[in-house]
Amino acid sequence: MTAKWKQRLRREAQAFGQLLRPARLAPLAAGAAILTFGLHNIHAQTGITEGGVLGLLLFVNHWTGLPASVVSPVLDLLCYLLALRFLGGQFIRTSLISTAAVALCFKFWESFPYLLPDLSGAPLAAALLGGVFVGVGVGVIVRGGGSSGGDDALALVISKATGWRMARSYLITDLTVLALSLSYIPVGRIACSLVTVTLSSLLIDKIQDLRLPCQAAGQKE
DSSP states (O other): OOHHHHHHHHHHHHHHHHHTSHHHHHHHHHHHHHHHHHIIIIIHHHTOOOSHHHHHHHHHHHHHOOOHHHHHHHHHHHHHHHHHHHHHHHHHHHHHHHHHHHHHHHHHHHTSOOOSOOOTTOHHHHHHHHHHHHHHHHHHHHHTTOOSSHHHHHHHHHHHHHOOOHHHHHHHHHHHHHHHHTTTSOHHHHHHHHHHHHHHHHHHHHHHHOOOHHHHHHHHO
16 A cells, blocks of 8 residues: 555544544434434325435335435435535535444434334324424534435535525426336325425525534624
């Protein structure tokens, strides 16, 4: 190995070390736990799906039986390779950590029976509650500088390339996956899923733009 590569690997290790500090790691882990709890206990149980790569994950899980903890990192890595040119190495490093957190949280929740009541008989309630879990979970991760999955990376690339707000960028990818999901989810459930993706997109936008009290105070000084 040449000295140049050794120096580069040393820099990468130092960059990852900075990201593994508790203050940086905490929001990524918290967001991953919230997101995967909702996907496992609401979406997977009730047939409500998501858009983007999260919905594609549920699509692959349904048709192949592969566990979400395996499908999730594979789809994410493919999207990150696409996004590397637009979003840079720092984003990809942070996203790799959040992707690992999502996969680990999926594995954790999959080891338990469903922890919430089955809301299959109340699909609108499932859609609203699921949208809150996804919106808050992804919003916390994106605010922490990472990505919960490839759909965040794709939405950020679309937003950067077009100047659209994140909510609109998410909606484009979401509608594409919802159309695919018609292959196994009834139209009525897809309509409820549209409620989920709309609510979650709006929450992600709001959380990303949220000003914390300490930030607001700092701007006034």
